[in-house]
Amino acid sequence: MATRIASELLALRTRFLNLQTRFLSLRNSSLLQPIKTVQPITLRINSASLQRQIRVLGVRSRILEQRRWHSGMTDGQRKSVYSFEDVLKIIENPSDSTLIIDVREPFEFAENAIPLSLNIPITSQPDALLLPPEEFQDRFGFMKPPTTHEVVFYCKAGVRSSAAAQLARQAGYEKVREYRGSWIDWVRNGGPGTKSPSGPGGKGEINKSEVKEVKDEGGSRV
DSSP states (O other): OHHHHHHHHHHEEEEEEEEEHHHHHHSSSSSSSSOOOOOOOOOOOHHHHHHHHHHHHHHHHHHHHHHHHTTTOOOHHHEEEEEEHHHHHHHHHHOOOOOEOOOOOOHHHHOOOOOOOEEETTTTTTTGGGGGGGHHHHHHHSOOOOOSEEEEEHHHHHHHHHHHHHHHHTOSEEEEEEETTEEEEEEEOOOSSSSOOOOOOOOTOOOOGOOOOOTTTSSSOE
């Protein structure tokens, strides 16, 4: 009996030693290493770079919106939207039947404008094209553009010109055009201005042999 008990005690002691060895082995392994504290990550953001990226995204968004708008236009609507090249042709080959109208405010018009354009500010004079011819001439100093003439509106970025085009249609104008890119697009493409004329042979050089007086068709042009 004593021999059996001694044998069992020896077996238990052996098992205990084996467990102790395994425990020490595991403790020294990577599984029981204390977890290291994760240091917080500090992000350094360049505000100027971020602002540039935001502006780029904004421009891309507007381009996509314009593409969607153009893709949904009818043929008639597409013909009413003029590009830089279309306006340039008007300047290089003037015609009494086509008028370029700058709807920015007078102080903007005075700073610089597309050559040959008339100034009819839409913000401060929203009823201009709805006025009777006599009242229009008293207010602006030149004759009201005939409703049968082609009128091409532009502003700074295309917002005010779109509003002016809608008012012109309400006033009975039959050939209403919009230069959607307006002054910003004109400058970007190197178009000449009343205060920044092009050099000889440059963009927008007027063909003087085709320039006509328009005193009776909307006053003198810039």
